[in-house]
Amino acid sequence: MSENNPFPDEGNTGHIWDDNLRELSNPPPNWWMMAWYASIAFVIGYGLIYPMIPLANTFTKGLTGWTAISEFNEAVAEVEAMRKPNEDKIAAKTAKEILADDELSAYVEASGKVLFGDNCAACHATGGAGNDGYPVLADDDWLYGGTIEQIQATIANGRKGMMTAHAATLSEAEIDTLASYVVGLSEGKADEKGKALFQSKACFACHGMDAKGMAALGSANLTDGIWRFTEADQLASAKRTIAHGVNAAGDAETRNAEMPAFKDKLSEADIKKMAVYVYKFGGGK
Ligand code: HEC
Ligand code: HEC
Incomplete structure (x- = not known):
């Protein structure tokens, strides 16, 4: 410079x-x-x-x-106003009436996905496809019954199937016979010895003489080949269930199977929605 x-x-x-x-x-x-x-x-x-x-x-x-938050709240209010007529109808109707109303049940089917995803899919998988240890909801095989009322009661009150452990009351040979009897049943095999044992032991009291189960107890249908508890070796799986029961107190090897109650977690309207949503997976009766 x-x-x-x-x-x-x-x-x-x-x-x-x-x-x-x-x-x-x-x-x-x-x-x-x-x-x-x-x-x-x-x-x-x-x-x-x-x-x-x-x-x-x-x-x-x-x-x-x-403010940005007031704009957001207005948008939410707008969506809620759009949903309100349907939500009001859902509150006023029973789950069965919702099912019968095509428009309303289509609305539930479309809007129930998030609710199901948040509350149910962790155990039952998306679409109710089921997970290891958690039943499929999309088929027509029901432990506790597949009417819309039964499904609603399951969701509201929860379910806990009880099967006593038999390790102490049956011999190993008897457990073998019963296990191959029930596995055979699902494959359409006749087994008179197994049948007689099944009907002479307490099995029939919960599963019925025909072994088809009772919805009131949630005792599985043992004849349909759809297993609530599956393992690679279905015979070994049945033996374990027979020996150690389901939710049997004091048995370390018992099967744990509890459907939690949702009546304190979801509103009544949301429980109805979930019942309709599950019913519409296709297995409702
Ligand atoms: C913590 C895991 C868990 C969650 C979460 C859960 N469930 Fe379940 N659910 C189960 C189990 C385990 C069973 C089977 C109980 C048994 O075997 O006795 C079951 C059973 C059921 C059944 C009865 C099936 C039948 O065959 O009768 C229905 C219906 C059902 N659940 C719906 C739902 C819905 C809807 C939700 C969400 C609102 C939900 N469940 C959330 C674990 C769960
Ligand atoms: C107190 C009632 C009760 C008695 C007695 C009982 N069961 Fe069960 N059993 C059940 C229930 C309930 C389930 C299903 C539990 C669940 O999924 O929550 C079940 C499940 C089973 C399963 C598993 C089915 C599957 O789909 O995986 C087998 C196998 C079985 N029982 C066989 C027997 C045999 C054999 C006897 C007689 C020794 C017997 N049970 C006695 C209530 C009973």
């Missing part, structure tokens, strides 16, 4: 390089100044209209009172 200004009269800033290259103090171009003023005006205008400056415990509110 030159120490002496060789161009004293042209109003440069005194910043001169290589004796020739110099910075002039021309005002910025008009368009640039306009844009600058416009941005200042925009900031002031924005601050007048919208919330802008954070203060100690609050913030400048703006003249319109707009």
Whole structure:
């Protein structure tokens, strides 16, 4: 930069390089100044209209009172207003009446997915496809009955099937005979010895003389080949169930099977929705 200004009269800033290259103090171009003023005006205008400056415990509110959260709440209220007619109908009707109403049951089918996903899918899988240890809800095989009322009662009150352990009361040979009898039943095999034993032991009291189960007890149908408790070796699985029971107190190897009650977790309307939703998987009776 030159120490002496060789161009004293042209109003440069005194910043001169290589004796020739110099910075002039021309005002910025008009368009640039306009844009600058416009941005200042925009900031002031924005601050007048919208919330802008954070203060100690609050913030400048703006003249319109707009906030992002109020806009969100309005949008939610709008969706709720759209749902309200259907929600009111669901509250007023029984689950059976909802099923009979095509429009309403279609609404439940469409809107129940999230509720099912949040509350049920962890155990029963999406679409009620079932998981290891958790029954399939999409077939027409029901432990506790597949009418809409029975399904609703299952969801509201929960279920806990009880089968006593038989390890102490039956011999190993008897357990073998009973296990191959029930596995054979599901494969359509006749076994008179097994049948006689089944009907002479307490088995029939819960599963029925025909071994088809009773909805009131949740005692599985043993003849249909649909196993509540599955293992690679179905015979070994049946032996374990017979020996150690289901939810049998004091037996460390018993099967645990408990459907939790939802009456304190979900509203009555939501329970009805879930009953209709499960029914509409296709297995409802
Ligand atoms: C913690 C796991 C768990 C959750 C969560 C759960 N269930 Fe269950 N559910 C079970 C188990 C285990 C059974 C079987 C009980 C038995 O074998 O006695 C069952 C049984 C059922 C049955 C009876 C099936 C039949 O064959 O009769 C229905 C219906 C059902 N659940 C629906 C639901 C719905 C709807 C939800 C959500 C609102 C739900 N469940 C949430 C574990 C669960
Ligand atoms: C106190 C009633 C009760 C008695 C007695 C009883 N069961 Fe059960 N049993 C059940 C119930 C309930 C289930 C289903 C439990 C569940 O899924 O929650 C079951 C399940 C089973 C299963 C498993 C079925 C499957 O789908 O995986 C077998 C096998 C079985 N019982 C065989 C027998 C035999 C054999 C006897 C006689 C020694 C017997 N049970 C006695 C109530 C009983």
